[in-house]
Structures are given as C-alpha cells and as structure tokens.
Amino acid sequence: xxxxxxxxxxxxxxxxxxxxxxxxxxxxxxxxxxxxxxxxxxxxxxxxxxxxxxxxxxxxxxxxxxxxxxxxxxxxxxxxxxxxxxxxxxxxxxxxxxxxxxxxxxxxxxxxxxxxxxxxxxxxxxxxxxxxxxxxxxxxxxxxxxxxxxxxxxxxxxxxxxxxxxxxxxxxxxxxxxxxxxxxxxxxxxxxxxxxxxxxxxxxxxxxxxxxxxxxxxxxxxxxxxxxxxxxxxxxxxxxxxxxxxxxxxxxxxxxxxxxxxxxxxxxxxxxxxxxxxxxxxxxxxxxxxxxxxxxxxxxxxxxxxxxxxxxxxxxxxxxxxxxxxxxxxxxxxxxxxxxxxxxxxxx
Numbered sequence: 001x002x003x004x005x006x007x008x009x010x011x012x013x014x015x016x017x018x019x020x021x022x023x024x025x026x027x028x029x030x031x032x033x034x035x036x037x038x039x040x041x042x043x044x045x046x047x048x049x050x051x052x053x054x055x056x057x058x059x060x061x062x063x064x065x066x067x068x069x070x071x072x073x074x075x076x077x078x079x080x081x082x083x084x085x086x087x088x089x090x091x092x093x094x095x096x097x098x099x100x101x102x103x104x105x106x107x108x109x110x111x112x113x114x115x116x117x118x119x120x121x122x123x124x125x126x127x128x129x130x131x132x133x134x135x136x137x138x139x140x141x142x143x144x145x146x147x148x149x150x151x152x153x154x155x156x157x158x159x160x161x162x163x164x165x166x167x168x169x170x171x172x173x174x175x176x177x178x179x180x181x182x183x184x185x186x187x188x189x190x191x192x193x194x195x196x197x198x199x200x201x202x203x204x205x206x207x208x209x210x211x212x213x214x215x216x217x218x219x220x221x222x223x224x225x226x227x228x229x230x231x232x233x234x235x236x237x238x239x240x241x242x243x244x245x246x247x248x249x250x251x252x253x254x255x256x257x258x259x260x261x262x263x264x265x266x267x268x269x270x271x272x273x274x275x276x277x278x279x280x281x282x283x284x285x286x287x288x289x290x291x292x293x294x295x296x297x298x299x300x301x302x303x304x305x306x307x308x309x310x311x312x313x314x315x316x317x318x319x320x321x322x323x324x325x326x327x328x329x330x331x332x333x334x335x336x337x338x339x340x341x342x343x344x345x346x347x348x
Contacts, residue, residue: 018053049077049155061077084113088149135147137296162199162212182247193212237249275295275309277347278344294326299326315331
C-alpha cells in the first residue's frame with residue numbers, strides 16, 4: 001500500500017474498492033486494485049495474497065487455516081485439489097515440451113494433494129519454498145518409484161505453477177541422480193528453481209521471474225544457474241545431475257557435462273540403499289486432517305502401511321499424529337513408540 005495523502009471533501013474522485021464509499025476524503029490509501037479508505041485500511045483481516053483489507057460479506061473467501069483471499073484474487077486462486085492437479089499437469093507438460101522427453105519421469109504417476117498449511121520442511125521449519133510445496137519419492141525393492149507432491153492451497157495460478165515446476169524437478173532428480181553423486185542442497189534447490197524460472201519465462205511472467213531471483217532460499221545459487229543455462233543449456237545441467245561427479249556445478253569441469261542428447265558417460269539408475277531405521281521426515285497438519293511422512297511413506301492417523309527397510313519390510317500403524325510427533329505400532333510386536341521430527345528409531 002501507498003498513502004495517496006489527505007484530501008478534503010470533494011477534492012478527489014476516489015471510491016473505496018473495499019466498502020464502496022466515496023468520493024473519499026481524509027487519509028486515502030492506494031492498493032493494486034484501487035483506493036482504500038482509512039477505515040477499511042484499519043480492518044483486522046487482510047488478503048494473504050495482495051494485502052487488501054477484508055470486510056465481512058465483501059465476496060472474499062477464508063481458507064481452512066485462517067487465511068483470507070480477497071474478491072479480486074479469488075477468481076485466479078487455486079482452492080481445491082482438482083485445480084491444483086490441473087496446474088501441476090500443465091506445468092509438467094510445458095516443462096517436458098521445453099526440456100525434451102528426457103525430462104519425463106520414468107514412473108509418471110504422481111499423486112498430487114492440496115493442503116491448507118504452510119508447514120512442510122523436514123526439520124520443522126517453514127522457510128523458503130518449503131512453505132509452498134513438498135515432493136517425495138519412494139522406491140520399492142524392485143526399483144520402481146512412487147511419487148507424491150503436496151501443494152499449498154489459496155495461491156495464484158502462476159505462483160502455484162512455479163512451485164509445481166520446482167517440485168516436479170525434485171521428482172526427476174530423485175529418479176535420475178545416481179546414489180554416488182552427492183549434490184549440494186542449495187544446488188539441488190537451484191536446479192528446481194531453474195525449472196520454475198524457465199516456466200515463468202515461457203509464460204511471460206516478469207514479476208514471478210524477479211521473485212524467483214530475489215528469493216534467498218538457494219543462497220544465490222539460482223542466479224548462477226540462470227547465467228549458466230544461458231551460456232550452455234538446461235540439457236547441460238540435467239546431464240550433470242545424471243552423469244556428473246562434483247557437489248556443485250562450479251566444482252565440475254566444463255568438459256565433464258555434455259548436452260543430454262549426447263551423454264558421454266554410461267548411466268545406470270541405481271536406487272539408493274534403503275534406510276535401516278524408521279524416520280519421521282515431515283508433518284502435514286491441516287486442522288483435523290493430519291499426515292505424517294515416515295520413510296517417504298505418507299500416513300494418516302490410524303492407517304496401516306508397509307515400509308521397506310534395508311533388511312526387511314515392516315507393517316506400521318500410525319496411531320496418533322501431533323505437532324510433537326507420531327505414535328506408532330509395528331505389526332507383530334507389542335507396545336507403541338513415538339517418533340519426533342528428524343528422529344530415527346530401529347524396529348525391534
């Protein structure tokens with residue numbers, strides 16, 4: 001918001017876009033949608049997307065976690081899982097069209113869900129893009145992959161599409177990065193952000209492009225990758241993920257990565273070793289709807305599911321889910337035990 005100043009009665013032709021009052025006098029505020037009177041500016045609730053004040057009965061909508069979306073942003077906001085899946089599907093199709101068929105998943109089925117929460121990350125933080133999305137890949141003992149993406153509701157379509165592109169790229173990396181190619185975490189996130197950047201570039205969304213560049217989430221790595229992509233290509237970077245050796249692109253000589261179309265190193269997608277213990281890696285909490293991510297498997301309270309460990313497969317029941325952690329039972333063993341975020345425990 002910017003203050004347009006103080007006007008005497010009859011001096012302006014401004015009408016408040018929130019309450020309709022006007023012509024306005026006194027202190028006047030200017031939003032992206034138009035003028036706002038001082039009374040409305042002081043209202044308690046504001047749109048989570050644009051900051052416009054919210055007045056009861058003004059056509060706005062409230063999400064399950066208490067965020068408000070104004071009547072102007074509502075038509076372009078994604079509020080249900082059907083819309084989220086359409087956004088994800090469109091983003092994936094456009095990325096494959098830009099990057100080539102090598103960017104398609106070997107295991108294309110992706111479960112896309114929508115949550116009204118902004119709490120995703122593995123360590124319980126809500127910083128950066130992890131407040132907007134989460135991607136996980138689970139490998140079976142046969143080497144097959146099952147993918148899941150969770151996206152935050154109540155976001156504008158292009159913002160959600162950028163996050164969808166980011167999370168889809170995580171899935172591609174999960175499938176294609178060899179187990180012995182350890183990549184710096186900021187570089188991984190920057191590669192995912194590069195996909196979002198290229199999608200927004202193709203859609204002519206300069207505001208979103210600037211947001212991606214300004215986001216501190218990758219600690220500046222995204223700017224380096226944008227420059228590198230302009231010099232070489234996206235294929236150069238993707239081939240480095242599959243065939244490179246360094247932790248970052250800066251530590252890799254320019255000769256070690258070639259365009260995806262002509263890889264110089266034979267590549268076999270070897271699945272990473274399964275964990276030996278159970279680990280609670282994430283919680284998705286949306287009012288009464290709660291899910292826990294245990295060894296990349298999503299559990300609701302009360303659900304039984306199989307979890308593959310390095311030496312065996314165990315059947316787990318998730319008894320309870322709270323912000324403090326989860327209460328689990330292992331089929332065939334008496335008693336219960338708890339897991340906290342990031343904690344690992346060996347099965348009896």
